[in-house]
Amino acid sequence: MGVEVKVEGLTKKFGSQVIWSDVSLTLPAGEISVMLGPSGTGKSVFLKTVIGLLKPNAGHVWIEGTDIANCSEKDLYEIRKLFGVLFQDGAMFGSMDLYDNVAFPLREHTKKSESEIRQVVMDKMELVGLTGSENKLPGEISGGMRKRAGLARALVLDPEILLIDEPDSGLDPVRTAYINQLFIDLNAQIDATFLIVTHDINTARTVPDNIGLLYHKHLAMFGPREMLLSSTEPVVAQFLNAQRVGPIGMSEEKDADELASESGIEMPPLPPIPAQLDPSDGRPRRGQREPGKWCRDNNVTPPRGSFDAHASFAGASV
Template identity: 70%
Template sequence: MGIGISVRGLTKSFGAARVWEDVTLDIPAGEVSGLIGPSGTGKSVFLKSLIGLLRPERGSIVVDGVDIMQSTARELYEIRRLFGVMFQDGALFGSMNLYDNTAFPLREHTNKTEREIRDIVMEKLELVGLQGDENKYPGEISGGMKKRAGLARSLVLDPEIILCDEPDSGLDPVRTAYLCQLLIDINAQTDATILIVTHNINVARTVPDNIGMLFRHKLVMFGPREMLLTSDEPVVGQFLNGRRIGPIGMSEEKDEATMAEEQAMVDAGQHAGGVDDVEGVPPQVVATPGMPVRKAVERRRARVREMLHTLPPKAQQAILDDLEGDTASVGAQRR
């Protein structure tokens, strides 16, 4: 099973500009979690902080029993070996073909022979659908292929934690769906902990087991997907429905007077922009038939049962409906 991450009181600034403060959450081991929020709220900064590429001013990040905020350079090096990172643009070396790009971490961090490296590289390239493309260079392939190559490279060290920074950016809806399915299948096969940063509403609603949201320098919430998808928080509803009306503005958050004027327009029957309101909790993406059973599903069910009484009523009902549906499905299969 993958490794969980415990974050407590994390605060990060660049000079006088506060990115976020007092971020506290537990990313469950072996599950798929998502982090959403408007542009500029520091989601990518959060990912880079988790692996020690950026250093927050305060707080703790505990991975496998080690607080990387207090760790030595050697401890941080060892902790980073637990991570695989898929960057927004793939972060491929332009002078290397896909084979050498994917082999790079193995050559840098292991003593494996070239024969062993080849077996691993070809396995990972096949996993992401790039078999036969290993001799191509980044400049010769599409954006979607670059992302898949970046994912293959992130997997070669068999990481227990996979961080994906906007894996859907620049992809059309069909390629995004394929990539999301691939991430769920990887979780089924490896039981790795996965954290996905995304702006994509459909990805946020259908892929993660757990979802968090950053806004106004704070973590608005983090928990089971039902908690955010049934939330009455105005900023959550605005983001998930892609509406113009709400706390999120074009360049910054809106003041109360502006929000009141906009609400008056809505009350008068003017359209808020974006899609029609999406209610309820949609079905979650499941592993492809033939894949191993995703162990995260049952672990998550056990965990949410224990915390059910602490969640808002709407989230409780959505979880109970899901659990009852699973029970009915199992009963039907037995008959």
Template identity: 65%
Template sequence: MGVGAEVVGLTKSFNGNKPVWSDVSLTVPSGDITVLLGPSGTGKSVFLKTLIGLLRPDRGKVFIDGQELTAMSDRELYAIRQRCGVLFQDGALFGSMNIYDNIAFPLREHTRKTEREIRRIVMQRLDVVGMVGDEDKLPSEISGGMRKRAGLARALVMDPELILCDEPDSGLDPVRTALLSKTIAELNAETGATFLIVTHDINTARTLPHHIGMLYLGQLVAFERREQMLASDKPVVRQFLNASIEGPIGMTEEKDANGQNGQTAQQPFGVAQ
């Protein structure tokens, strides 16, 4: 069964610069699929890394299954991370290992399973992501989309209770993106694991999650059930989910902040008048 995650008043910056985002509070419900949206450069990947303690926040608290990560030692964090699976943007595969050994790595490193047991698990996960037959290839010998799918298989081998996916659909064509969403929905239904997914794919956001959050201009501007988000009258949410050029989001964050596209910086995500 999945575990929930909660952040309270979270703020993160680098080298004392302007915060990537500030005072973010939300709860990722256990056993559900949550999608995190936002324009490029809004710190969604930073948020995922902060959530599992790979980055420390400037302020605020992070809880997983009721345990406060921000107060933990590195050893305690290590134990919590064993309950999490992470798919990074680039798949984060070891270039010197073939796909099979990449996926087997967490099992060999953190369990005492026999090679026979490991092979059964690895081949099952390869089947889930449609990569049976590719296990002997090196990461350099497969496409970026396939590396992402291999990364997802590796994130699943430890039967995690919380799975974080950073743009799992990037590099995939629309059909495979839809199939990946179907796979995630089936895994969620079968295992009850909690999923938090960063994506830019609007169809994924409209069809897959139970909940949707959105980061914009350093703030969490919305976090609601999918049905409520899709019906939102907030201009920034409506613009993003409709992939419209009309609204507060500009080509760059500087244009957003300067109030381009007919929206003032002081009122970037409020209800349209």
């Protein structure tokens, strides 16, 4: 069962360069959250800070009563046992077959026998659709299969928090759609807390229960999916709808001349909010909400056509 992750006033710098400052949010237990932002805004840095690989300059990351931003190495080691991580490129050991790659954390961090390890490894490989591929080397399989193998390895210690860095990187739209459905199905089955860093707008619009947006060295907004997909706040509306009009430019923030040139140009209307993906087997997820509930509860009128079964978004990745 997933656990809550509470971030308070988090600030990260590299030397004098501020990556982001005063970031506060709560990743609800058992729910899927996505973190978005223009390139170079520190999304992967945020992921590494949440797991304690990077120390923040200020702030706290609370997990089960422990502030991993300020705890001892011993306590951090124990808390990390709650995490599973899917790295951007899968991070497979090239000289090991998929079976040994997936088994690696069990051999390093548990005292399980080889027969017990085999049972766990085969269960996780079946879960991600890789049964029959256990003897293949990473160089012999596609990028999508490497992602799934990396996901199987992230799952072998039964994590309560799953961190996923750019799962769509290097994948075509079809494979991205398959892996998005896999995340929904896994969340329904293992009830872990998911945090996904991505640039893919379709992923952000159809997968998560919550969305966050890092922009201009701060957290622009974080909250339920419907809150951000119905927001008219310029940077949120621009990014989530892949528009050129708005404060984001090629080098992140537009200068005064660029913004002045857009004076009087209205942003396009928000596209319909699509239905969130459902688990393939129909089982309920903890974070799943009735379509339109947040909008109704907060007296927000969603974009026209929202929550229709056929509503879709044809935008490309930013």
